[in-house]
Amino acid sequence: MTVGIPKGTRDFSPLEMAKRNYIFDTIRSVFRRYGFRQIETPSLENLSTLMGKYGEEGDKLLFKVLNSGDFAARLSDDELLARNSVKLTPKIAEKGLRYDLTVPFARYVVQHRDELTFPFKRYQIQPVWRADRPQKGRYREFYQCDADVVGSDSLLYEAELIEMIDEAFKAFKIPVVVKLNNRKILAGIAELVGEADRIVDITVAIDKMDKIGLDNVNAELLAKGISADAVAKLQPILLLEGSNAEKLMRLKEVLAPSETGMKGITELEEVLDYVRVAELKNSVELDLTLARGLNYYTGAILEVKAVGVDMGSISGGGRYDNLTGIFGLPGVSGVGFSFGADRIYDVLNQLELFPETLLSGVQLLFAAFDERALSYCLPLLRRVRRAGIAAEVYPTPAKMKKQMVYANANAVPFVAIVGDSEMDAGKVMLKNMITGEQRLMTIDDVVECLK
C-alpha cells in the first residue's frame, strides 16, 4: 500500500513546526505591538466572492469544491456532453478555497462594516491554496501573514508598516532592504512619456539597467514601440542614481509637469520623513522598478529583499484605494503588508539563524530501571510538570540505551535516571544530555535547575 499527500502540499514534523511557530510568533508579536487585531475568515468562500478577483489565470488556480449531494442530477444532456470544464464548474461547484487573505478581508470589511470602527487594523495568519504547478519553494497550500489598515488614508500607516518590517527582520536577524515605490510616480512617468499603458514595459526596462546597460535598454524600449521622443524623456529616470534624496530631487525636476507624479513624490517624501527618525536597523530604498500588483495598488508599493541571499522578495505590500469597491463599498482606502513565511523559513535555514533553543520541547525525561523505579518517578514527574516544566517519563522500564535513544531523538536536554541507589537516596540522577555530566539531586533541586 502506498501512502502519500497531494503534490504541492506538506506534512510538518515537530522540528519544522517549532521553526514555523518561531516565525509566526515573531510576526504576531510585532503585529500586536503595533495595535493590529487578529481575525480569521473561513477557508471556504463562495466562488462568487473569489472569481474574477485574481485575473483569468487566477480563476484557473482556484481550488473549487464540489457541491454536496447529487450535484449531477440537474445537468442537461447538452451541458454534460459539451465537456466544457469551465462552463460546467459553476454548475457543480459553488465554493472554493481562499486564494489569498486580501479578498476575503475585503469581503469581511464590507459584510461587517456596521460592527467595525475605522480605521480598522487587522492581522490574519492563515493558509491559502493555489492550484499552481508545484516547484521548489512554491506550494499549493501555504501560509500568509497579513496586516492591513482600512478606512484611513494617513501616510503614517505606510511608515508604521515599514517600522514593523524593520522590527520583524531585526528579530529574525535577517538583514534586509525595504524597497519603496509609489504607483503615482509610475503613473507620472507614463504620463510624461505619453505611454500611460506601458508602465510595465518601462519598469522592466529600468530594472535591466544594471544588467544590460543604457544603450541596450534604450534599444529594447524602441523595439517595443515606445517613441524616440518618449525614450529621450526617460533618460534622466533611467540614469537615476544616488541616495533617496538625490533620486527624489532629480525626479521632482523630471516629473514637474505631472500632477499625479508630483503627488507620488510628496507621499513618498512624507513616508521617508516619518521613518527617518525611527532609527531603523535596515535601510529603506526608493526603487522605481517596483511595480508589484500594479492593478491593485494606488499609492505606496513596498517590498523586502534579504541581503546576501539569492532570492526574490520575501515580503511585500502597498496602498490600495478601492479594494472593498469590488463588493459594493467604495471609498475605503487601505494599506497592507504580507510577510512571506515560507520564504523567511528558507532564508533562516540558509543563514542558520533559527535559535538553538527551538529544537527542544520537553526539558526532562524520567528513565526508570524497573517497575518500582517507574512508580517512584510518577509523583516526581507530576511535581515537575506542576512547576510548569515540560516533562515526560519513558512509559516502560526498557533498556537504558533505548530510553536514551528516545531522549536524543526528541532533543530532550536532561534525563532523570532512577534505579535502586537513587530511590534509596530519595533522589534522581540528573544527566545533562549535551555534556554527559551526571549529578545525584533531589527533585526540588531538579526543578530549580530547570526553571
Add this chain to the structure above:
Amino acid sequence: MTVGIPKGTRDFSPLEMAKRNYIFDTIRSVFRRYGFRQIETPSLENLSTLMGKYGEEGDKLLFKVLNSGDFAARLSDDELLARNSVKLTPKIAEKGLRYDLTVPFARYVVQHRDELTFPFKRYQIQPVWRADRPQKGRYREFYQCDADVVGSDSLLYEAELIEMIDEAFKAFKIPVVVKLNNRKILAGIAELVGEADRIVDITVAIDKMDKIGLDNVNAELLAKGISADAVAKLQPILLLEGSNAEKLMRLKEVLAPSETGMKGITELEEVLDYVRVAELKNSVELDLTLARGLNYYTGAILEVKAVGVDMGSISGGGRYDNLTGIFGLPGVSGVGFSFGADRIYDVLNQLELFPETLLSGVQLLFAAFDERALSYCLPLLRRVRRAGIAAEVYPTPAKMKKQMVYANANAVPFVAIVGDSEMDAGKVMLKNMITGEQRLMTIDDVVECLK
C-alpha cells in the same frame, strides 16, 4: 450586492479570536507540558486516504475538490449521462478536505515511520471540514485539538490523558466529570449475554435506566429481540450503582466467565490506580454507557461532560489498536484525545468564564489635538512599543470624541492625550478609560505604569 460566506462557516472577529486563542493556548500549553509535539498535515488529502474511513455516511460528508484543468474532457458519454454523482466523483475529484485529524495522523505515522521514534506523542490543532447539515453548535469548518501517543500500549498514557483533561479544565475553571469505559468490558458483556453484535442496543438500554426505569429497559431489550436469558444475565449490569470501586467489584463477579471482559476490568483498574494519586480536581467516573466510536476503539473510552451545563460531551477519546493498519502498518497501538474547542467556547461563554483581560489587545492609544501634537506623540509611541507594550496612535488629529470612541470600540484601557499644555510640560495626560481618572505623566512613568 450581497456578500456572505458559505453556510456552516464563520468569520471570527478580534474579540472572538482573543477568546479562541485563549482556548487554544491553554490546551497547547497542557499538551506541551506533557511532552506532546506539534505536527501539521495538509488540509487537502488524497481521497483514497479519506474514503471508507468514516463509514458510508462519512464518505458523503467529505468535501471533495474538483481536479484542476480540463476535468470533464476524458469522461465518456455513458459516464456523463448516467448523472450518477457518486460514480462521477472519483473521476473528477482526487482530493478532499480532511474530515478529522486522526486519519491524517495515521497516514502521517505510516508515511514517516522511518523518521519517527516510538512512542510518538503528537498534538495537532487544525481545522477540519464536514458537509454536515449546519445547526446550532455544528459547523462545516471547525477546529480539532488532538493529542495522541502511538507505538506503546502502556496504560500510563491513558492516565496521562486524564491528567491532561483535568489540568486543561482546571485552567478553564470549568467543572467536569471524566467518564471512563473500556471497550473490552462492553465486549465481555456482549459475550456474556451471547449477543456479541448487539453491544450498541445494550449500551443504549443501559443509558436509558435513569429516564425510563428497569422494567421499561427490559421490555425494550426483549422487543429488540434479545433473549430472555440474556436479559436476565444483564440485570446486575443494569443495576450497577455506587462508586467506581463498587461498580468494578460487581462487574468482576458478573464478567468472571469472560476473559476479554476481565482484561477490560484490569485495564480500567490500572488506569484508575494511576490517577487516584494524581490529586485531580475533577472526578473520574466509570460509565458503561460510553460507547463512542465503537468500531474504532479497542480499550479505554473517554469522554468529558461539563457539570451544570446542558450539553453533550465536550471532549473525548480512547485507545485504538489498529489505526495505522488501514494504511498497511499493523501492530501500532495508540491512545488519543480530542478537545472540542467550539463546545468549550460555548461553555465558557455560557458560564462567563472568559478572563476579562482577554478583551484588550492594545494597552495605550495616543490621542493628539493637532498636527504638532501628533508629531510630538510619534517618538513617544516608539518608546512605548520598544518597551514591549502594544500601543498605537490615532492617525489624524480628529475630534477628541471620535478618538475616544475609537479607544472604547477597541477596548483600549489607557489613552495618552496630548495638547499644548502637555507638550509644554513635556508630558502626556494619561486617561484611565475604565475609571475616567486622568494624570499628567512623563512617558517613562507611563511605561512603568503599563508594564
